[in-house]
Amino acid sequence: MPSARSWRAYPQTYRLEASRCSGCQKTFFPPRQVCNACSGREFETFRMGYGGTVVTHTVIRTPGDQFQGEAPFAVGIIAMDDGPKMTTQIVDVPLEEIRIGMKVKLEFRRMYAEGHDGVIEYGHKAVPLRE
Amino acid sequence: MRDVAVIGVGMQKWGEIWTKSLREIFVESALLAMDDAGIDKLEAMYVGSMSPGLFAAQEHIGSLLADYLGQAPIPATRVESACASGGLAFRMACMDVASGMHDIVLAGGVEKMTDISGGEATFALSTASDMKWEGTCGVTFPGLYAMMAVAHMEKFGTTREQLAQVAVKNHANGSLNARAQFPTKITAEQVINSVKVADPLNILDCSPITDGAAAVIVVPADMVKNFQQPGVKVTGTGHATDTIALHDRDDLTVIDSARLAGEQAYKMAGKTPQDIDLCEVHDCFTIAEIMVTEALGFCELGGGGPAVAAGHTALGGKIPVNTSGGLKSKGHPVGATGVGQVIEVVEQLRGQSGQRQVKDAKVGMTQNMGGSGGSSVVHILEVM
Numbered sequence: 001m002p003s004a005r006s007w008r009a010y011p012q013t014y015r016l017e018a019s020r021c022s023g024c025q026k027t028f029f030p031p032r033q034v035c036n037a038c039s040g041r042e043f044e045t046f047r048m049g050y051g052g053t054v055v056t057h058t059v060i061r062t063p064g065d066q067f068q069g070e071a072p073f074a075v076g077i078i079a080m081d082d083g084p085k086m087t088t089q090i091v092d093v094p095l096e097e098i099r100i101g102m103k104v105k106l107e108f109r110r111m112y113a114e115g116h117d118g119v120i121e122y123g124h125k126a127v128p129l130r131e
Numbered sequence: 132m133r134d135v136a137v138i139g140v141g142m143q144k145w146g147e148i149w150t151k152s153l154r155e156i157f158v159e160s161a162l163l164a165m166d167d168a169g170i171d172k173l174e175a176m177y178v179g180s181m182s183p184g185l186f187a188a189q190e191h192i193g194s195l196l197a198d199y200l201g202q203a204p205i206p207a208t209r210v211e212s213a214c215a216s217g218g219l220a221f222r223m224a225c226m227d228v229a230s231g232m233h234d235i236v237l238a239g240g241v242e243k244m245t246d247i248s249g250g251e252a253t254f255a256l257s258t259a260s261d262m263k264w265e266g267t268c269g270v271t272f273p274g275l276y277a278m279m280a281v282a283h284m285e286k287f288g289t290t291r292e293q294l295a296q297v298a299v300k301n302h303a304n305g306s307l308n309a310r311a312q313f314p315t316k317i318t319a320e321q322v323i324n325s326v327k328v329a330d331p332l333n334i335l336d337c338s339p340i341t342d343g344a345a346a347v348i349v350v351p352a353d354m355v356k357n358f359q360q361p362g363v364k365v366t367g368t369g370h371a372t373d374t375i376a377l378h379d380r381d382d383l384t385v386i387d388s389a390r391l392a393g394e395q396a397y398k399m400a401g402k403t404p405q406d407i408d409l410c411e412v413h414d415c416f417t418i419a420e421i422m423v424t425e426a427l428g429f430c431e432l433g434g435g436g437p438a439v440a441a442g443h444t445a446l447g448g449k450i451p452v453n454t455s456g457g458l459k460s461k462g463h464p465v466g467a468t469g470v471g472q473v474i475e476v477v478e479q480l481r482g483q484s485g486q487r488q489v490k491d492a493k494v495g496m497t498q499n500m501g502g503s504g505g506s507s508v509v510h511i512l513e514v515m
């Protein structure tokens with residue numbers, strides 16, 4: 001069985017559900033209860049688009065226990081076209097070709113095995129956007 | 132508020148201490164601090180510890196350590212702000228004494244990190260990041276700082292060689308410190324050719340996993356004449372928070388919590404960066420020292436790399452940084468680190484630092500940081 005910790009985040013994990021502050025239009029992923037720009041408490045929920053840009057990146061060569069056997073793999077911070085930034089793995093590209101400013105899109109992939117039962121968790125990873 | 136001073140310090144050599152438990156290493160350092168001050172009774176204590184539960188399967192350590200130090204039933208508080216727990220415990224002790232609540236207060240820190248495997252320790256440390264939105268994609272702490280390094284290199288032209296120079300300098304300083312975990316000099320070539328951890332950071336860019344404890348005694352400044360050691364006054368304190376998820380910050384090339392905590396401490400002490408004679412900063416990774424020296428105003432933004440390469444932050448430079456060896460060489464028992472920084476500055480201001488003594492040091496500073504910069508605690512200390 002998936003844990004409550006993972007299923008209650010399904011709207012964000014599976015549908016990229018984000019929120020936009022009704023007061024100042026700042027966008028948040030995951031959604032928040034209070035806007036950290038204007039202290040507003042009213043938001044509208046929206047589904048984030050898949051496109052974004054790499055703002056920084058690294059190659060993890062010494063991973064934590066959960067990711068043993070997968071290294072080396074690339075991780076980056078992606079500025080989503082809809083505003084929020086998020087940390088994701090960057091895949092389907094040679095590690096040395098990843099650059100700041102590179103356009104990417106999110107795809108749904110296997111992430112890791114959660115908890116002692118080893119339930120497979122899925123989530124989004126970034127792949128290069130090819131013209 | 133009352134003025135506050137430090138009149139006792141204590142720490143043993145840090146490292147892999149397999150023969151002693153968490154409570155034993157803490158009590159040893161606390162007793163050294165109490166003996167240094169010439170006291171055997173405390174009125175309260177604050178202990179910084181990031182995660183005794185994950186590292187040593189023991190919570191509730193405020194009471195445990197007060198008891199084993201022979202001080203129960205005094206109020207004892209564990210303080211947690213990830214790797215800034217020790218600096219924050221010191222700030223809590225200063226605020227307690229400043230408020231008039233107590234006169235003789237111990238600020239300590241402890242972490243017992245080597246009783247579990249390296250992988251388990253990596254996991255425990257990673258809980259200082261946003262576990263749901265950073266941890267689940269496999270990014271580690273070296274990975275988060277590596278991403279700051281990549282952004283800093285892109286924006287300011289900081290080089291791989293400049294990062295290495297931080298480690299070279301801090302190990303040179305640490306080689307003069309008998310309490311350092313790795314008191315060995317290293318070369319830039321060794322750093323650049325060491326095992327890759329998270330590009331561009333290698334193993335010799337990273338602080339180690341360490342067992343250690345540290346403690347200081349804080350009293351009202353007008354009581355220092357009652358004690359055997361010269362008092363060192365705490366004239367400025369600052370504490371600021373930021374998003375713990377790195378990706379939620381607007382600018383990845385500035386550590387804002389360090390900048391803001393520094394501004395608070397400078398304002399309270401009536402000092403500027405030019406007044407500081409030495410500074411202990413949180414060099415958990417080489418890039419962190421570069422970014423913090425910028426955030427505290429010792430150089431302009433982007434100037435941290437050139438400053439270390441030019442020797443400005445070395446012993447004998449304009450502003451010696453991490454004379455103790457820093458986290459890099461002295462070790463990083465996370466909860467104890469911030470208190471260890473205070474001890475280095477107190478000993479420097481007392482003129483007790485031997486071969487690494489900064490000449491005529493009158494004003495010192497500490498900067499202790501949690502996670503990827505989600506919290507920072509800064510103190511300014513001065514001779515009385």
Ligand SMILES: [Zn+2]
Binds near residue numbers: 024026038
């Ligand atoms: Zn808003």
